[in-house]
Amino acid sequence: MGYVLTTFFIMGFGYFVAESALRQPLPAPRLAWLGFILGIVGTVMVVATVLTGHASVMFTFYPPLTASPIFYLGLVLVVVGSWIWCVLMLVAMMRWKRANPGQPVPLAMYATAANAVLWLWTTIGVAVELLFVVIPAAFGWTQTVDVGLTRTLFSWTLHAIVYFWLIPAYIAFYTIAPQAAGGRLFSDLMARASFILFLLCGLPVGLHHLFMDPEHSTGFKSIQMILTVLVAVPTLLTVFTVTASMETAGRLRGGKGLFGWIGALPWERPMVLATGLSFFMLWFGGFGGLINMSYGMNAMVHNTSWVSAHFHMIFGGSVVIMYFAIAYHIWPSLAGRAAPSVALQRIQLWLWAVGMMVMSMPWHWLGLNGQVRRVAQFDYADPSMSWWTPWMAVSLAGGFVLVVSAALFIWNLVSFHVERSAGVYPAPVKYATALHPDQPVPAALNGFALWNVFVLILMAAAYSYPIAQFFILNPPQAVVHRVDR
């Protein structure tokens, strides 16, 4: 779910943005299809090994647990497919810049390219882990694993990957939602700065997933904790800019007073509704995240259901609901038809938000009371766990609502193609224009060269010793534990 839904959605949306925002054909569409096919083949390999019980290592692998090599090779293919996407995005942006010298790259494309750059940096950690440690062990070429090293390499990827998933939702916040609401983007520059901040602060923070690990010192843990605090800033900037953009829409539609503009927004439009629901869930998910990264306080919640609740709220809730809304928004121009039922789209979005809240809220509470995560079943006969039962039942009910919503989402897309709707040919997707479109964009916010240098410096500061220590101290290794035979 975490790899497949996100990677395929992000690739598809990126190709769409590259064509619709730049108004030029995609470079090398055959390569794009190759990336897609690699992703599909990889996914089949992963799913087959998981379903046949040859890869019960979950999607963070947990070496020295070792699965069938087919599982890891499948993941590699998915990642390689996404690398093709990254290169195509950067080539598309460079071509446009060459054809339009001195012009700012359209924001939607600039942000998509930022995500491609972020993803190339992000995948280095897991790629090194898989290619040099895990896959040799899976083939039986090595018998032991340096567990601290694998955990550290995976942590390199582990946090930035969620920003890779998140950025498409933010692209919709900045460039689609204000347009859908009938307003303007409050500030193009602030949007660019936020995406750059994600690129800079999203990467050198992975050790905050290892606060409770014995193989790192308090020093490097605190350095990365400080950088993690900064990662809250681009989200808080986004809250302001997107709210202000929506306010312009509400006021243009006649909303008055301090809060009157909120009621004046066109909530019947799925993109506007999804943005509202997404922001609502962002408060809970964001708050949970601030607790998680709080170093000492992390001991209260590490590996409890609180963490599951946090990322379901922020990823499953805030981000995925925007994936739905984006799909609804771009499907008419892909299918060449108007939506058969916008009401069903609204119902689907509401069910998703309500289901996610009902499912995740009990987990926050149970997590604070010590309910651990990644557990198949609890011993409810144990007096210290028996009181969890009713809360788990509530959570399960929320899960059922989510299943219904997901099925309805698929139906809503299929219905574009099966129902012979009146077929009003829809207008092509438009992106929001800035309130002050003439504002000059500095060259630094129209490219990535400078920022890549900064990322390199930050990553060197945050990760060089934490990785090098395993080669200096040479800790004892663990014996490979196969789960596939």
Added chain:
Amino acid sequence: MAIDPLSNARSERRWAFAMVGAAMMMLFAIVWASLSPHMNPPSNIENVDPNTLHIAGEFTEDNLGTQVDAKGRVTTRIVTSQFSFAPECVVVPQDMQVTFRFVSPDVIHGLLVVGTNINTMVVPGYVSQVHTMFDKPGDMLMPCHEFCGLGHSQMVAHVRVVPIADFKPDENGRVACAEH
């Protein structure tokens, strides 16, 4: 609606300063908690060979569980392995500093004790050490909190906190949950 680029830029800048300020306040609180009441995560980089820890040294079977040393310090040693804790129940005194030391001979495990600061990963190759003080007597849940294989759900232990008056080490300084 008046659209004034200068006033927009001003309100934007104010918000940005306010948000950076809020982040700095959080950072200050976290750093204070780490320096003053010493709320730090477990970070002793201390190695142990997972393949030989059961044969010799601190974590052989005789040394597991709670032990009081000559200076009166209380240490509880536990081996976590697929899919149980050894021992599955430990006794600790109330209102005394207790040091927990965990090791794993096989794969990654982790654990927490509900309602305390005990929360650590157990990574093969390392000793995980946590200090705590229990303020209430009673049986507390200590489940494995990291996926360690298909039996992970069944991996649960308990910590029995007893008042100091009932905490009676034997001649070797050891205290166990049940009489053998």
